[in-house]
Amino acid sequence: MKNTIIxxxxxxxxxxxxxxxxxxxxxxxxxYDSQIIQKIAEESGFDAEYVRxxxxxxxEPGFFASxxxxxxxTYSNRDTIWILQSKIINxxxxxxxxxxxxxxxxxxxxxxxxxxxxxxxxxxxDRIRRITEEYHEADAHPEKHLVANDKRRATYYDLYTDQKFxxxxxxxxxxxxxxxxxxxxxxxxxQAYDKVTKE
Amino acid sequence: MKNTIIxxxxxxxxxxxxxxxxxxxxxxxxxYDSQIIQKIAEESGFDAEYVRxxxxxxxEPGFFASxxxxxxxTYSNRDTIWILQSKIINxxxxxxxxxxxxxxxxxxxxxxxxxxxxxxxxxxxDRIRRITEEYHEADAHPEKHLVANDKRRATYYDLYTDQKFxxxxxxxxxxxxxxxxxxxxxxxxxQAYDKVTKE
Numbered sequence: 186m187k188n189t190i191i192x193x194x195x196x197x198x199x200x201x202x203x204x205x206x207x208x209x210x211x212x213x214x215x216x217y218d219s220q221i222i223q224k225i226a227e228e229s230g231f232d233a234e235y236v237r238x239x240x241x242x243x244x245e246p247g248f249f250a251s252x253x254x255x256x257x258x259t260y261s262n263r264d265t266i267w268i269l270q271s272k273i274i275n276x277x278x279x280x281x282x283x284x285x286x287x288x289x290x291x292x293x294x295x296x297x298x299x300x301x302x303x304x305x306x307x308x309x310x311d312r313i314r315r316i317t318e319e320y321h322e323a324d325a326h327p328e329k330h331l332v333a334n335d336k337r338r339a340t341y342y343d344l345y346t347d348q349k350f351x352x353x354x355x356x357x358x359x360x361x362x363x364x365x366x367x368x369x370x371x372x373x374x375x376q377a378y379d380k381v382t383k384e
Numbered sequence: 385m386k387n388t389i390i391x392x393x394x395x396x397x398x399x400x401x402x403x404x405x406x407x408x409x410x411x412x413x414x415x416y417d418s419q420i421i422q423k424i425a426e427e428s429g430f431d432a433e434y435v436r437x438x439x440x441x442x443x444e445p446g447f448f449a450s451x452x453x454x455x456x457x458t459y460s461n462r463d464t465i466w467i468l469q470s471k472i473i474n475x476x477x478x479x480x481x482x483x484x485x486x487x488x489x490x491x492x493x494x495x496x497x498x499x500x501x502x503x504x505x506x507x508x509x510d511r512i513r514r515i516t517e518e519y520h521e522a523d524a525h526p527e528k529h530l531v532a533n534d535k536r537r538a539t540y541y542d543l544y545t546d547q548k549f550x551x552x553x554x555x556x557x558x559x560x561x562x563x564x565x566x567x568x569x570x571x572x573x574x575q576a577y578d579k580v581t582k583e
Contacts (some may be wrong), residue, residue, distance in 0.1 A: 306552055351552055353505055359558035364500075369579050373572050380568050
């Protein structure tokens, strides 16, 4: 078996994380997600929540940033987190076949490993329901929360990679969890993995 | 069984047509592709090859168009073809579940039928091999032929629809035929079709 890594990029609220864990369970391999944040926190000394907010463009811009349009106070910390994130993702991939959810793993590993690059997306209605009822992350205006998060994630990708978030050129399959459901998405990824690892 | 239509949009040279026929065969339903061109030709009086070149942005701009930057002589014919194409695609969809390859069928049918909207793409290397060896459509510069065709198809979509060609928001699944192969692409589409028609 080749050391093929499944990377799952996903729209916020699309259940990409849940699908990633289902895939890993079916294949009997590890799925890395929040462990990466924890490892970055341990190695950097930053608080885990601070890492989470600054490792995928999740953070709201600070007060000064909102005045100047620049993220003056967190920029260098984000860079530190990006470097650690890259190092940790490379170390995890080296251990063997696995699923890595988010964190630009597809970009970080692109020249070193065989990848199956997945993108998961969903209808806004489903995403709003999920971030409200399951993640409990939305405030009084979940629609605005969603749009703001999408923008920040896309901007983060623009800043740290030369890929465009959600552009099919950078993925091997892109699946709507709203239409296909979580189980069929996971089944399809397993089928794709079997296909690419048997060649 | 609901009257669900499978629409396959595809990058030029990605084998979307071949995948569409495989899907139709597996499901025991019709696959419409070049029949649509033939029907437009019959109803309009235009030559079938002329219809083909003007029904999806395949045509090279003419001599005057290249001088002025406007497609002066074919614009109204293209409009006629678009109107006939819309009418014929609606008539075909009305007959029952089917696969329709290309021709903006996803856009034309979007408010009238349940759709499974597929996008097929492939690596440039595979597309160049296919348009050269299988379609025999490329000239001495297949790379340029590919780029020009991609641009024209995207421009055609911009002109006649309010969708963006290849943007995941407009599809339910997007599959790389280079990575997955034609058979697995077809299998996945059948699985997705079974999923959406059973709900």
